[in-house]
Amino acid sequence: MLHADPERPARAAIAATPSAARSEIALTGVYEISKILTSASRLETMLANVVNLLASFMQMRHGVIALLNDDGIPDIAVGAGWTEEADDRFHASLPQKAVGQVIVTGMPLVVPNIATHPLFEPGDVAKLSAGTTDVVSFIGVPIRIGQKVVGTLTIDRAHDAQSAQRLDFDVRFLVMVANLIGQTVQLHRVLLRDRERLMTESHRLQKELDEYKPRVPNTAAIAGIVGDSPAIRSLLDKVAVVARSRSPVLLRGESGTGKELFARAIHDLSACAGGPFIKVNCAALPESVLESELFGHEKGAFTGAIQARKGRFELAHGGTLFLDEIGEMSLVFQAKLLRVLQEGEFERVGGTKTIKVAVRLVTATNRNLEDAVSKGEFRADLYYRINVVPVILPPLRDRKSDIPLLSREFLARFNTENGRELELGPGAVEVLTGCCFPGNVRELENCVRRAATLAPGPTLAADDFACRNDQCVSAILWKGRNPQALANTAVSLPAPPAPPAGGGPRPVEAAPPEGHAAHEVDPGLRGGRMSERERLVEAMERAGWVQAKAARLLGLTPRQIGYALKKHGVELKRF
Template sequence: MLAENRNSTALSLISIYEISKILSSSLHLEKTLRDVLNVLSSYLQMRHGMISLVGDGGALDVVAASGLSPAAIRKMGGSLEKSAAGQVLSSGMPIVIPDLRDEPGLQYEGWLDDTLDGEAISFIGVPIKTTDKPFGVLSIDRVFDAARKDVSYEADVRFLSMVANLIGQTVRMHQHVASERERLIEEQHRLQKALVVQREQAQQRVGLDNIIGVSRRMQDVYAEIHQIAPSRSTVLLRGESGTGKELIARAIHCLSTRKDGPFIKLNCAALPETLLESELFGHEKGAFTGATAERKGRFELANHGTLFLDEIGEISPSFQAKLLRVLQESEFERVGGNKTIRTDVRLIAATNRNLEAMVANGEFRADLYYRINVVPVFLPPLRERKEDIPMLVEHFIRRFNQENARHVNVSEEAMQVLLNCYFPGNVRELENCVNRVATMSRGDVVRDVDLPCQRNLCLSAQLWKHSSNTFRQPEPALANIDERDEDAGDDLFFEEGQGLTQRDRLLRAMEKAGWVQAKAARLLGLTPRQIGYALKKYNIEVKRL
């Protein structure tokens, strides 16, 4: 008897060892559990075996079975809760049924069909759990001689409980791994979506990184750029000299579907007509004196890309006709050649001229005007976006320091003076001003007294003072000025000169006009409403003569 117990214990240890190896050998849970049932079949001489787990819906589902056909498993799928396994799950305790025929309500369909006379089927079920409530059942049935009364189930229950504990730990580990895998997959998807969004945003920002400006006027320009860039439409950039038309043209190209194509630029005002034709259309060898080799023109080089023609209002009427043909037909011939070359080019033109007045005066062809003025974009002068001046100054100072290995800064007083300047040359003039004062500064801080305009040495002010051009805000912009805006007088005057402040100039104009606001407005090139704003801003009381 002692030897039999020893053999049984040894066999149990061997079986536990084999089952533990199986449970740790694979991440395929169902296959692993089927292999465990196969080991139990050989050790316990069981007839049927099942491992059932609580599914996502809370029902008990068979995940592994031994000795049962798939059809039999499907039949018992909906009745497990009312079976013996269901009672094990609900009670959380092992259940032993010596003869299933004595418990018809707990039988599994088909389990007794092949039972021989004189045989009894015993059911043993143990809960699968870790530290929480049971989440599964390990159940087997064994065939006994119905006449035997000395059958003991204690060792089987103890053995199956140990196996169920191992299964419980393995199932929890698999569930944890699956949960972590799902979390990682979700995190990966989230990061991928975030990356896609970042790439889309980066693609939208491509080409705008070199454009500095957070003002409302520039935000409107950015919105227009994003709207028109994906199309093939010709763009005409309008604005004063120095407003950054070339940067905007490059931004449109970088945001367009042609971003992988070439971006070719040409300043039409920099070349005489003969050279301009060669630059745009190219020439054949020997076409003229000095043409020692064949050369491709800008239209040909910009094929499948973008061609930017700056200062297009400066080209002669005769060349305007040649340019119009290329834009209409998308074909041209090189200078001195007779071969027609087709090209696929998106044109972006720019000008600071009043093309409408030029068309009216016969200086610019109306048909070419309509051809290039498909989508106009108006770039605001710097005086209409003064909130961008500090950012521009910091950018130019930072670049100056990098190029010259210095550590120059601009004081708040000097920044305030720059904010009140008129800058008829716009961003280009501001850049030159910053570089000039940074170069001439003896220390590392640029103060207000270092600025040329504070010493009546601003060459730009003198230049524009004697110019016939009068730079003032256009009437449509004046119509949008809110009378409640107390800062509306900030942008109304030219750069200070001759030692006079803006308040002094306003007083002098009012005195010269006999304190008539309309006449003073004409003297200063402003509107009466703007004069009224300025008088209120500088707290000037109008005299009654």
Template structure:
């Protein structure tokens, strides 16, 4: 028995240690972790800083810096571990200019085992922390978009006697990371250019809207199927006639039941695409897997039950208009797929690998506060910019109460035609409708008229025919709880970093007696206050430069011929809040 115990102890003492993890496996894990960071929808500087944070856990390094170049090869973005706004200069101080210049010019990695003795670091060795007792090594690799070098990824470390083989391994690893960074930078730049184009288009349309003639000179706009003559509705219809002429993406915002689908169809019918198809889909009504097939189509055998190939809504809407209702309800994963289609107007069917090109104008709608969803990272900011080129707010029925008699009369006429009746409204009956809140807006008014007409006993609808006269109207209780908060439903939770110079068309519908000030910036949420006209003109010049540069201070400084320090001072002086896009 003693021998057996001894044997067990001996086995545990002589058990071989597990082999070290191969460097190739460590590198693969590092690439996987970094690819996840690069796919996250964050600001580019934040993403690159997070990459360096992860990189430091896979490589022996003291500091890491990613520097991206502008079109004139001047450093545009410089980030390091723990980057935050205003720290660019601190990281630029760690960039050896001569060595970086060689990496950019030759597009070849650079390795220096000891920067103190390397000819390219004659004036920069001290900045990297090298002195008599500390030997510092340096590795720098180019970041490319195609064949063009757009930046560098560099690290430095205290030399610990590692072999040249280890340095070569690190160079290969960093080169792979730099290639992934290059793809991400390219995507960000494409999105940025696309956003700038969309903002310019939105600004042009807003300028057209602001130049509308005074109300007394305007010709009344009539659109088939849209009933009413209230100031709020007339203002909306005038905007529709202008917006319909372009191909810009429109975002219809407003409460449920305000007629967003009807307005979307009107935009289509007044546009040059009127002879093309008008296709609609409710994004909230379908699960993500079904929605993808519905929008993009599928190939035969793509999934169980796909016995034939089928075209999606994008293909069916080619040369026409696609209306995406409840756009705010789609999942973050599907938002990325939709963004690509909206930007490139191309996609593949589910289960297919053939790229299909389409020409589709997209109109979207939501009753959600998308700005708040963006701030909570529930909705992608890049998709928000893409769909919100021309945001238009649908006025609720409480803001167009003078339209109630016309709407009620139209709904009763339809009911009579469908049911072979000749009902009319008693004079007192219309007083009941004018006194109702209708939290469900036009849709609820239509339901009320149809329900009351169905149960009416005489040739006319009278006061006592309405459910609210008998305390049987559930909507009356709903209205009581919502009447005070409903006007705030679309108010954003934060100041919005969206569009310049009143570019958010129709974002806030002012009362008829309150004219819109043409030069006042308007944010995309209802109720946002216009800028103070009393402020000095220089402030507007700084804001314009910041917006054109995507709120990157270094870019704005170059545009204005200033240093980053000067523009930072000016922004503080004028109280301009930095927007993080």
């Protein structure tokens, strides 16, 4: 059982305080309780925290929050002021007739002396009066969802002249707290139902996928996606199935694996293909901007809001909203997003009108969300909401057979751009397929672009590639690292390697075959053969100039990378 926070001794009990100070304490209490109830914790933990916090605001001997399930059967019960062993017996500790009356009437019940009140059995009196010879009073208030009573909040305390005087105030305070609890319980129940529905949908889609017979053997026909490896083929089959449903899709994979491309493919193959496809990179915008970017704002909502503006949710109405880098969203913003996803409605910043939208949501991340959930950095309820259909994009090193196809495709594009007719020679194919491309397809594309621009022609040869001339920053960065280090990291970026323990020797570094053969994320900006600035620029390039992403690649915080960029005078590219 949780106990009252010893850090809060200054917070006097409401009943023992002059009236102005009492109101202020009550306000602080409501504020603190609302903070607890909007946290990302489990419902039971939140309620236990609330009842404990209550103990530091109210003069009380015991307090219990007891909930009933949809069928009126006792469900969760948490309490404060009881012994440890009483934890699983809070329902049994309640004076049944008194609580029954609160539930049936839906009205607060105030009993100044439980010993003389007909709703209290001798057993109740004995339990609640244990350890005191004082007169014990009781307050019970209903917890409601709309008109329905779904539980009770009850306290008992030693009855004295002061507490009698402030009874009305205390009852109003408890009613307020019970209302907040009711709203939280409602949201929680909606989420539970929602999660069940989403899981059923997820199973249905998985079954459909298992039975799916691809009708489109030429996978390259989908939205410019190039690749013929078994991994890409099965991915495209999955995309064809999930695109038909309206369920949220979560795309996972390292940077540059094609998440945005696949998001677009899902949109193009879906029933809302005729609608807009709107993209937002959640890592690229500060939280205040993200809010008005997603939900829009009314004129005058903040300095500079000279006219009303639609947000991306509104712009995506009837189409797809692609939220990239969703793993980078703050917990506060996650709560806001959850509400919109849950209810399909929101208000513009500074607005009061509720706006409803029909939007298919596709999200993407290269973060290990499970880990983030377990660390409390990502809301579990939002995770279930967006992760109905997870689609994992394998890194390029795990589907090297796609490299020649992709390279030819990119070369053809650059030939058109450059007005050239370069061809890919066997030596070039060998260099490219020997590379691990830590930046995945994006890096391959950049590599071919550079060679296609500088090569004398008419055939691209091995020596036309930057890595053969010690000019490939990525090759230098990854050179000699263990190729296994990136294995099985399709979902999350590998953690920065720990420095060798006890100052022992670093692992032996083998020379990489054909360019940058193998890799491991560098621990930061220091060390290695590249200068700090080169590492910074390289990471920014690989991260598409999104600072938060580059920070992660280098094992730095966003603040540290911001400082480093400033220090090295690296000008930010805007796209």
